[in-house]
Amino acid sequence: xxxxxxxxxxxxxxxxxxxxxxxxxxxxxxxxxxxxxxxxxxxxxxxxxxxxxxxxxxxxxxxxxxxxxxxxxxxxxxxxxxxxxxxxxxxxxxxxxxxxxxxxxxxxxxxxxxxxxxxxxxxxxxxxxxxxxxxxxxxxxxxxxxxxxxxxxxxxxxxxxxxxxxxxxxxxxxxxxxxxxxxxxxxxxxxxxxxxxxxxxxxxxxxxxxxxxxxxxxxxxxxxxxxxxxxxxxxxxxxxxxxxxxxxxxxxxxxxxxxxxxxxxxxxxxxxxxxxxxxxxxxxxxxxxxxxxxxxxxxxxxxxxxxxxxxxxxxxxxxxxxxxxxxxxxxx
Amino acid sequence: xxxxxxxxxxxxxxxxxxxxxxxxxxxxxxxxxxxxxxxxxxxxxxxxxxxxxxxxxxxxxxxxxxxxxxxxxxxxxxxxxxxxxxxxxxxxxxxxxxxxxxxxxxxxxxxxxxxxxxxxxxxxxxxxxxxxxxxxxxxxxxxxxxxxxxxxxxxxxxxxxxxxxxxxxxxxxxxxxxxxxxxxxxxxxxxxxxxxxxxxxxxxxxxxxxxxxxxxxxxxxxxxxxxxxxxxxxxxxxxxxxxxxxxxxxxxxxxxxxxxxxxxxxxxxxxxxxxxxxxxxxxxxxxxxxxxxxxxxxxxxxxxxxxxxxxxxxxxxxxxxxxxxxxxxxx
Amino acid sequence: xxxxxxxxxxxxxxxxxxxxxxxxxxxxxxxxxxxxxxxxxxxxxxxxxxxxxxxxxxxxxxxxxxxxxxxxxxxxxxxxxxxxxxxxxxxxxxxxxxxxxxxxxxxxxxxxxxxxxxxxxxxxxxxxxxxxxxxxxxxxxxxxxxxxxxxxxxxxxxxxxxxxxxxxxxxxxxxxxxxxxxxxxxxxxxxxxxxxxxxxxxxxxxxxxxxxxxxxxxxxxxxxxxxxxxxxxxxxxxxxxxxxxxxxxxxxxxxxxxxxxxxxxxxxxxxx
Numbered sequence: 001x002x003x004x005x006x007x008x009x010x011x012x013x014x015x016x017x018x019x020x021x022x023x024x025x026x027x028x029x030x031x032x033x034x035x036x037x038x039x040x041x042x043x044x045x046x047x048x049x050x051x052x053x054x055x056x057x058x059x060x061x062x063x064x065x066x067x068x069x070x071x072x073x074x075x076x077x078x079x080x081x082x083x084x085x086x087x088x089x090x091x092x093x094x095x096x097x098x099x100x101x102x103x104x105x106x107x108x109x110x111x112x113x114x115x116x117x118x119x120x121x122x123x124x125x126x127x128x129x130x131x132x133x134x135x136x137x138x139x140x141x142x143x144x145x146x147x148x149x150x151x152x153x154x155x156x157x158x159x160x161x162x163x164x165x166x167x168x169x170x171x172x173x174x175x176x177x178x179x180x181x182x183x184x185x186x187x188x189x190x191x192x193x194x195x196x197x198x199x200x201x202x203x204x205x206x207x208x209x210x211x212x213x214x215x216x217x218x219x220x221x222x223x224x225x226x227x228x229x230x231x232x233x234x235x236x237x238x239x240x241x242x243x244x245x246x247x248x249x250x251x252x253x254x255x256x257x258x259x260x261x262x263x264x265x266x267x268x269x270x271x272x273x274x275x276x277x278x279x280x281x282x283x284x285x286x287x288x289x290x291x292x293x294x295x296x297x298x299x300x301x302x303x304x305x306x307x308x309x310x311x312x313x314x315x316x317x318x319x320x321x322x323x324x325x326x327x328x329x330x331x332x
Numbered sequence: 333x334x335x336x337x338x339x340x341x342x343x344x345x346x347x348x349x350x351x352x353x354x355x356x357x358x359x360x361x362x363x364x365x366x367x368x369x370x371x372x373x374x375x376x377x378x379x380x381x382x383x384x385x386x387x388x389x390x391x392x393x394x395x396x397x398x399x400x401x402x403x404x405x406x407x408x409x410x411x412x413x414x415x416x417x418x419x420x421x422x423x424x425x426x427x428x429x430x431x432x433x434x435x436x437x438x439x440x441x442x443x444x445x446x447x448x449x450x451x452x453x454x455x456x457x458x459x460x461x462x463x464x465x466x467x468x469x470x471x472x473x474x475x476x477x478x479x480x481x482x483x484x485x486x487x488x489x490x491x492x493x494x495x496x497x498x499x500x501x502x503x504x505x506x507x508x509x510x511x512x513x514x515x516x517x518x519x520x521x522x523x524x525x526x527x528x529x530x531x532x533x534x535x536x537x538x539x540x541x542x543x544x545x546x547x548x549x550x551x552x553x554x555x556x557x558x559x560x561x562x563x564x565x566x567x568x569x570x571x572x573x574x575x576x577x578x579x580x581x582x583x584x585x586x587x588x589x590x591x592x593x594x595x596x597x598x599x600x601x602x603x604x605x606x607x608x609x610x611x612x613x614x615x616x617x618x619x620x621x622x623x624x625x626x627x628x629x630x631x632x633x634x635x636x637x638x639x640x641x642x643x644x645x646x647x648x649x650x651x652x653x654x655x656x657x658x659x660x661x662x663x
Numbered sequence: 664x665x666x667x668x669x670x671x672x673x674x675x676x677x678x679x680x681x682x683x684x685x686x687x688x689x690x691x692x693x694x695x696x697x698x699x700x701x702x703x704x705x706x707x708x709x710x711x712x713x714x715x716x717x718x719x720x721x722x723x724x725x726x727x728x729x730x731x732x733x734x735x736x737x738x739x740x741x742x743x744x745x746x747x748x749x750x751x752x753x754x755x756x757x758x759x760x761x762x763x764x765x766x767x768x769x770x771x772x773x774x775x776x777x778x779x780x781x782x783x784x785x786x787x788x789x790x791x792x793x794x795x796x797x798x799x800x801x802x803x804x805x806x807x808x809x810x811x812x813x814x815x816x817x818x819x820x821x822x823x824x825x826x827x828x829x830x831x832x833x834x835x836x837x838x839x840x841x842x843x844x845x846x847x848x849x850x851x852x853x854x855x856x857x858x859x860x861x862x863x864x865x866x867x868x869x870x871x872x873x874x875x876x877x878x879x880x881x882x883x884x885x886x887x888x889x890x891x892x893x894x895x896x897x898x899x900x901x902x903x904x905x906x907x908x909x910x911x912x913x914x915x916x917x918x919x920x921x922x923x924x925x926x927x928x929x930x931x932x933x934x935x
């Protein structure tokens with residue numbers, strides 16, 4: 001028996017910005033797979049390449065950025081995200097919601113018109129039928145009086161309501177994969193929880209796989225089953241959430257966990273990672289991108305790119321210090 | 333919240349906004365009238381002497397002429413009389429011909445308005461497709477070509493464009509008359525032939541400005557998040573550009589369009605002179621040279637009124653294009 | 664280490680009064696519902712009060728009222744015992760010196776055309792404190808205090824990272840040796856790994872300089888780390904107010920409970 005093809009598989013992804021030939025890699029050798037209905041978190045700080053990875057998968061890289069290597073497959077079928085056929089896939093097989101719901105909706109179109117546009121982009125539904133479906137979608141994201149709200153303008157909605165509209169648009173064609181790029185970062189804390197639960201519930205109902213881009217390890221624990229930790233455009237550590245967060249192997253993952261102030265107990269001092277993330281990484285430079293901030297870094301960390309290797313059951317990481325003995329030596 | 337306001341409330345808000353506009357209009361007009369009145373009096377040169385010639389008239393004749401024209405009264409009196417007449421719609425009579433100023437202006441308005449509207453239409457017809465095409469291919473040779481064309485349109489003085497067009501269409505190909513004007517009612521074809529070159533002259537200048545504006549706005553809008561959302565939905569690129577980006581780009585474009593409509597009025601002065609069109613521009617220039625105060629005052633007043641109306645029109649367009657503006661007015 | 668009293672001319676006279684005492688503060692605009700309704704808060708000297716609320720709760724208005732940027736409709740604000748509504752010109756100048764603010768966005772709160780050194784020295788110039796040489800020495804000292812290399816003083820904000828900018832903003836706030844510092848979401852625009860540095864810095868400065876901090880935030884775990892007391896604000900009203908541990912471990916108001924539940928999301932995962 002073979003396992004079903006993953007909803008999304010990414011191999012050797014590389015994204016560069018700048019003029020062709022003289023560009024700088026901002027994402028290097030990123031690889032992961034999400035099984036159908038699975039939920040993967042991509043965690044990182046600014047400059048980690050997490051958003052670029054998401055946009056590359058959806059073929060929505062901004063002007064000046066492009067995929068220079070790697071293979072992306074949806075449900076086992078290899079696609080070219082930058083190619084002309086992608087418009088038929090986006091919105092139907094892959095859907096995406098973004099960080100800032102205030103700017104993600106067109107201010108001069110009604111909410112209903114934007115929903116209808118999303119519906120009719122991939123179906124031959126009549127405008128009337130599409131409108132009825134749009135109202136159903138608003139109801140599904142728990143917007144009260146949905147039929148009336150179709151005629152509302154985006155500026156008449158709060159941030160949380162707009163994010164609900166975005167979710168409704170994204171899930172209208174029951175996509176195999178939903179990419180959510182920091183979907184709650186711009187929202188109030190109590191709204192964050194509601195929106196995450198909504199995404200969670202609807203993805204389960206529709207059987208959509210979820211790729212959640214976030215800087216927030218707390219969210220990862222509650223809503224995802226596997227996690228990829230990125231730094232400087234490269235993968236630091238990846239594996240099941242419980243394994244990675246329960247016993248982080250990579251010094252960066254460990255540092256990141258220690259840096260968050262706990263809610264349930266008092267601590268006198270936090271244990272910050274020194275320095276700051278580089279906003280414009282060079283993901284193709286030799287060495288570990290985290291080495292300049294790593295308290296454990298050795299000479300080889302700055303010159304030799306560490307290999308991607310298993311670091312426990314289903315967990316893998318890229319760190320020289322994990323290497324020495326396969327029997328749980330090094331940092332593990 | 334905008335949707336919460338009842339129809340009646342919104343109607344009242346609209347009425348209030350209209351009343352405020354009317355009041356603004358009155359204030360602007362009185363201000364313009366005052367400034368024009370004072371400026372004209374500050375310019376050296378006596379209309380009576382210019383009309384009659386310096387030597388031919390004796391003192392009595394001059395004095396009588398001044399009394400007839402009201403020029404013997406104090407400045408304050410002249411001002412109050414002029415203001416009072418203006419309010420009642422009487423702009424006085426030409427010092428030279430005695431014809432009521434209102435008649436002169438009404439006769440001069442159609443050619444100028446026709447010229448302005450034709451030029452604006454030409455400018456829009458040029459700028460929307462070219463601006464959008466340049467924005468979609470920003471940085472490409474096509475974009476560069478369009479930008480060069482636009483900058484040429486902006487930076488070439490209108491009289492040079494006019495002379496170039498005259499050479500091409502009137503001298504070389506003999507397609508259009510060199511100059512002159514026929515009313516549309518008398519000879520529609522002849523009217524359009526006469527207006528073609530002047531309108532094209534102004535239209536190319538305006539078109540250059542508007543192409544730049546449209547290109548910049550569409551490029552900006554294409555970088556906005558909602559455009560990315562539309563692409564993420566799988567909307568085709570043409571619909572992304574026209575349904576989303578251009579619709580939002582229309583808001584700043586209309587602002588510039590309004591400004592350009594105002595610029596038209598001053599552009600008309602040169603164009604009408606070159607092409608011998610009896611419009612407001614010609615009327616103003618001729619009568620400034622002759623110190624025919626009432627005519628100049630009246631013309632400037634009408635031009636100011638048109639400016640204000642254009643502005644009101646632009647505001648109306650905003651309400652049409654941008655729901656956020658509608659909501660703001662209803663609050 | 665210069666004590667904050669060195670420049671202010673001593674706080675000894677008012678030692679018994681709380682750093683901040685807000686009583687029955689109401690702020691409203693026109694006929695709309697008041698932004699703040701009978702808000703009462705006390706921040707004892709040398710302590711940190713965490714003010715927790717979401718957008719639109721009125722927490723920023725409260726912070727602005729304390730520095731005199733917003734006029735109250737009713738109620739009083741006392742800073743070190745002095746009613747700020749009753750201050751004369753000199754009193755208001757002193758208030759502006761002794762109460763400083765640190766804002767959320769280090770990218771917009773610094774003038775891009777000023778060097779870091781100029782920005783940090785500006786409050787000194789404005790308040791006419793010290794001569795040129797003294798100011799330069801003090802700027803050096805401040806840079807060290809916030810953990811920045813003194814050479815950064817010659818740079819412009821655009822050349823700095825987010826964390827460095829927030830350190831500069833803190834140095835600038837400390838320049839006129841304030842006794843009360845109001846921090847409005849000072850770490851929420853920063854990367855997580857940098858947040859911890861700034862939080863440690865604020866805690867250390869608060870202790871070493873004996874500062875009183877009003878720390879406005881939406882993030883309960885951040886507030887738990889810094890504050891002795893926590894006040895929860897919702898819809899312009901204080902719905903819960905008490906010692907840190909009591910509010911967080913035994914919340915009384917349903918809104919506080921909802922906030923805590925939501926905050927568990929962002930908190931350190933249990934494994935950590």
